[in-house]
Amino acid sequence: MQKYFAKVYVSLKPTVNDPQGLTIRGALDNLGYDTVESVRAGKYFQIEIESASERDAAESVEGMCKQLLANPVIEQYDFELTATG
Amino acid sequence: MQKYFAKVYVSLKPTVNDPQGLTIRGALDNLGYDTVESVRAGKYFQIEIESASERDAAESVEGMCKQLLANPVIEQYDFELTATG
Numbered sequence: 001m002q003k004y005f006a007k008v009y010v011s012l013k014p015t016v017n018d019p020q021g022l023t024i025r026g027a028l029d030n031l032g033y034d035t036v037e038s039v040r041a042g043k044y045f046q047i048e049i050e051s052a053s054e055r056d057a058a059e060s061v062e063g064m065c066k067q068l069l070a071n072p073v074i075e076q077y078d079f080e081l082t083a084t085g
Numbered sequence: 086m087q088k089y090f091a092k093v094y095v096s097l098k099p100t101v102n103d104p105q106g107l108t109i110r111g112a113l114d115n116l117g118y119d120t121v122e123s124v125r126a127g128k129y130f131q132i133e134i135e136s137a138s139e140r141d142a143a144e145s146v147e148g149m150c151k152q153l154l155a156n157p158v159i160e161q162y163d164f165e166l167t168a169t170g
Contacts, residue, residue: 037133044129
């Protein structure tokens with residue numbers, strides 16, 4: 001078994017309203033960052049997993065995203081996988 | 086002015102307890118993903134910004150992280166910047 005490290009990025013689909021992102025954009029504007037055009041807020045997960053192969057690890061992480069980490073109705077996800085020690 | 090797209094990753098420092106991550110790990114275990122060793126939960130922001138140069142954009146995003154997006158006491162951050170249209 002090999003260890004893998006996955007970085008998972010979950011964000012709202014582009015067509016979905018993001019009130020949290022709008023609020024952050026407003027706060028940044030108040031702080032003087034007035035050239036910010038948009039902010040979208042999402043989730044970030046760092047996952048350590050043991051798998052027989054990189055392919056197995058990717059399949060597992062894909063499954064986790066679909067079943068738990070992302071809501072497929074309104075969210076999209078992406079991940080990067082690296083082999084570790 | 087040039088447009089830039091920043092992906093900002095905010096995560097808890099390694100020494101900080103992450104009850105959300107532990108809960109997700111437990112839930113993944115219940116779903117059959119029993120080779121997951123650890124899960125850390127964080128935040129992910131997608132920011133569109135106009136700046137005169139990539140250096141200016143990086144400085145702005147760095148400032149946003151320090152002032153608003155991350156809590157420097159318990160969180161660490163990282164970001165990637167790409168020039169867009």
